[in-house]
Amino acid sequence: xxxxxxxxxxxxxxxxxxxxxxxxxxxxxxxxxxxxxxxxxxxxxxxxxxxxxxxxxxxxxxxxxxxxxxxxxxxxxxxxxxxxxxxxxxxxxxxxxxxxxxxxxxxxxxxxxxxxxxxxxxxxxxxxxxxxxxxxxxxxxxxxxxxxxxxxxxxxxxxxxxxxxxxxxxxxxxxxxxxxxxxxxxxxxxxxxxxxxxxxxxxxxxxxxxxxxxxxxxxxxxxxxxxxxxxxxxxxxxxxxxxxxxxxxxxxxxxxxxxxxxxxxxxxxxxxxxxxxxxxxxxxxxxxxxxxxxxxxxxxxxxxxxxxxxxxxxxxxxxxxxxxxxxxxxxxxxxxxxxxxxxxxxxxxxxxxxxxxxxxxxxxxxxxxxxxxxxxxxxxxxxxxxxxxxxxxxxxxxxxxxxxxxxxxxxxxxxxxxxxxxxxxxxxxxxxxxxxxxxxxxxxxxxxxxxxxxxxxxxxxxxxxxxxxxxxxxxxxxxxxxxxxxxxxxxxxxxxxxxxxxxxxxxxxxxxxxxxxxxxxxxxxxxxxxxxxxxxxxxxxxxxxxxxxxxxxxxxxxxxxxxxxxxxxxxxxxxxxxxxxxxxxxxxxxxxxxxxxxxxxxxxxxxxxxxxxxxxxxxxxxxxxxxxxxxxxxxxxxxxxxxxxxxxxxxxxxxxx
DNA sequence: CAGGCGCCTG
DNA sequence: CAGGCGCCTG
Numbered sequence: 001x002x003x004x005x006x007x008x009x010x011x012x013x014x015x016x017x018x019x020x021x022x023x024x025x026x027x028x029x030x031x032x033x034x035x036x037x038x039x040x041x042x043x044x045x046x047x048x049x050x051x052x053x054x055x056x057x058x059x060x061x062x063x064x065x066x067x068x069x070x071x072x073x074x075x076x077x078x079x080x081x082x083x084x085x086x087x088x089x090x091x092x093x094x095x096x097x098x099x100x101x102x103x104x105x106x107x108x109x110x111x112x113x114x115x116x117x118x119x120x121x122x123x124x125x126x127x128x129x130x131x132x133x134x135x136x137x138x139x140x141x142x143x144x145x146x147x148x149x150x151x152x153x154x155x156x157x158x159x160x161x162x163x164x165x166x167x168x169x170x171x172x173x174x175x176x177x178x179x180x181x182x183x184x185x186x187x188x189x190x191x192x193x194x195x196x197x198x199x200x201x202x203x204x205x206x207x208x209x210x211x212x213x214x215x216x217x218x219x220x221x222x223x224x225x226x227x228x229x230x231x232x233x234x235x236x237x238x239x240x241x242x243x244x245x246x247x248x249x250x251x252x253x254x255x256x257x258x259x260x261x262x263x264x265x266x267x268x269x270x271x272x273x274x275x276x277x278x279x280x281x282x283x284x285x286x287x288x289x290x291x292x293x294x295x296x297x298x299x300x301x302x303x304x305x306x307x308x309x310x311x312x313x314x315x316x317x318x319x320x321x322x323x324x325x326x327x328x329x330x331x332x333x334x335x336x337x338x339x340x341x342x343x344x345x346x347x348x349x350x351x352x353x354x355x356x357x358x359x360x361x362x363x364x365x366x367x368x369x370x371x372x373x374x375x376x377x378x379x380x381x382x383x384x385x386x387x388x389x390x391x392x393x394x395x396x397x398x399x400x401x402x403x404x405x406x407x408x409x410x411x412x413x414x415x416x417x418x419x420x421x422x423x424x425x426x427x428x429x430x431x432x433x434x435x436x437x438x439x440x441x442x443x444x445x446x447x448x449x450x451x452x453x454x455x456x457x458x459x460x461x462x463x464x465x466x467x468x469x470x471x472x473x474x475x476x477x478x479x480x481x482x483x484x485x486x487x488x489x490x491x492x493x494x495x496x497x498x499x500x501x502x503x504x505x506x507x508x509x510x511x512x513x514x515x516x517x518x519x520x521x522x523x524x525x526x527x528x529x530x531x532x533x534x535x536x537x538x539x540x541x542x543x544x545x546x547x548x549x550x551x552x553x554x555x556x557x558x559x560x561x562x563x564x565x566x567x568x569x570x571x572x573x574x575x576x577x578x579x580x581x582x583x584x585x586x587x588x589x590x591x592x593x594x595x596x597x598x599x600x601x602x603x604x605x606x607x608x609x610x611x612x613x614x615x616x617x618x619x620x621x622x623x624x625x626x627x628x629x630x631x632x633x634x635x636x637x638x639x640x641x642x643x644x645x646x647x648x649x650x651x652x653x654x655x656x657x
Numbered sequence: 658c659a660g661g662c663g664c665c666t667g
Numbered sequence: 668c669a670g671g672c673g674c675c676t677g
Contacts, residue, residue, distance in 0.1 A: 511658090523672095526670085526671085540669095540670090543670090544670085544671085545658095545659085547670090547671070547672085548658080548659065548660090549658075549659095551671090551672070551673070552658055552659080554672095555673075555674080558673095633673090634673090637672090637673085
């Protein structure tokens with residue numbers, strides 16, 4: 001029965017949401033948001049205060065509203081009903097949500113209107129019981145949406161008005177702020193701006209450190225950076241050339257521009273721009289910042305990975321090329337093309353389009369229109385869409401375990417590099433993961449029903465929700481997702497600003513790394529695992545989880561072997577020597593798809609040899625009808641376990657394979 | 658991929 | 668026993 005509360009709150013952040021009177025649509029979304037919110041266990045009574053605290057930390061502007069809201073929220077249905085029955089008409093005449101307690105006696109209905117008032121009261125009770133909070137007019141239950149929208153618009157307009165004009169506005173008490181609060185608000189806003197600027201500086205420094213680190217890694221081997229960096233960032237963001245810029249350079253440009261804009265914003269604040277508008281924009285800025293930073297870091301991680309894989313023993317010309325950043329994008333597209341064996345151009349185009357998204361989003365974030373955030377949405381789901389996870393547990397409802405907060409800024413508290421990095425290390429940044437897990441709560445749900453998120457297309461919804469489901473599964477399966485990138489850790493170790501926290505928990509990137517390690521070792525000892533996952537704090541649970549991973553890898557591996565061996569027999573192959581495993585083999589494709597899904601790792605030749613031997617073993621065993629024995633595979637396992645080779649050193653140093 | 662189980666080994 | 672493996676299952 002607290003419908004009016006979310007509605008009221010959403011007015012501030014969901015411009016245009018009510019245009020089609022979607023209050024009934026938004027309810028589930030609100031519940032979802034509340035349900036998904038990690039680290040905050042609030043009762044229904046504190047929902048609004050939570051929302052308000054989150055969105056307008058100390059904005060007195062909303063004091064009156066929050067009073068009403070929390071009053072209504074705190075009172076159960078019974079309370080509200082009783083209040084309504086006592087004085088429903090007064091309540092109904094107060095579109096800005098002031099309860100009867102504040103109403104003056106002259107607002108009581110005249111006795112001549114007794115019947116009408118009674119009718120209204122009854123209707124009000126019915127309305128409350130049926131859960132439609134929108135109708136607040138005498139006897140006007142037929143057009144609740146319109147009324148709500150109008151009061152909403154009026155509120156919105158008032159919020160945008162400079163303070164000195166508010167006294168001219170009719171109606172609600174929002175406009176009757178004591179003037180002393182104006183300066184107070186301004187101070188608060190300035191303070192927020194300062195904090196935001198501090199964060200920006202911190203993130204810039206972080207980014208620079210990251211860049212330095214990775215420039216070291218690449219040893220200045222990419223002169224194109226300089227050239228691209230000189231592109232006028234403000235000129236044309238849709239330009240295709242822009243997409244060729246390395247990601248983190250783009251991000252840096254964005255940071256610069258954001259910084260400038262935040263400064264401008266602060267000036268605006270001094271002139272009294274509506275705080276909620278600014279609030280929305282600040283949050284939008286922060287969201288963009290977070291995305292950009294995580295994206296930048298992610299990109300760097302990606303590059304380090306390719307560096308490692310390209311220096312592996314079986315270095316193909318292609319892989320060698322992949323270490324060159326100017327080919328970075330096209331190669332990523334090629335990877336997709338390779339896998340599909342067709343359509344090399346289309347993925348490229350898509351990549352280019354996707355790469356331009358952050359800039360677009362940043363540019364338009366000023367306007368705070370629904371479409372802007374839709375752009376961000378497509379950015380968020382980019383990688384999950386590119387590599388969809390097929391098995392999505394339908395039972396998963398919560399993207400995060402309760403105790404686990406997503407990357408979340410609270411800019412009412414100063415945020416320093418260490419905090420940012422800590423968040424990055426904990427919840428970012430990695431491929432399928434980063435963009436989402438680094439999103440603020442309102443964004444990382446990316447639910448189309450999300451309070452802060454406008455939406456438009458149905459197709460986008462389905463994409464978003466499905467990819468989110470995949471992430472949710474990953475997160476749930478790995479309850480202690482902490483550290484993502486060993487490079488970041490190494491950097492953090494040397495950087496006094498950064499706090500290194502090696503914590504327990506295996507991440508999706510660890511899984512990816514483990515899968516790649518499987519190309520070298522099928523039966524790693526726990527000691528090997530410990531040495532090759534130095535960023536993991538080992539305990540019994542973690543060790544057995546890693547062991548379980550390899551057990552699962554083996555299971556899949558042997559299943560494939562048996563399958564293809566039987567297939568060879570069914571195909572009438574008589575000689576074992578006719579069975580080979582090459583990179584073109586279906587068997588290899590299946591394995592590669594499983595352990596190297598992104599196809600961005602060059603599988604060592606030795607693995608092909610071992611696979612061929614394994615296949616031969618299965619072929620021979622099945623041909624000799626040994627498979628009638630229940631433990632016929634054991635002898636094969638015995639052979640294969642002796643064929644492990646050493647895992648390259650690179651796997652030790654980098655945890656973000 | 659993880660949980661549970663039985664089995665084996667040192 | 669603890670640790671690890673493989674199988675089965677969801």
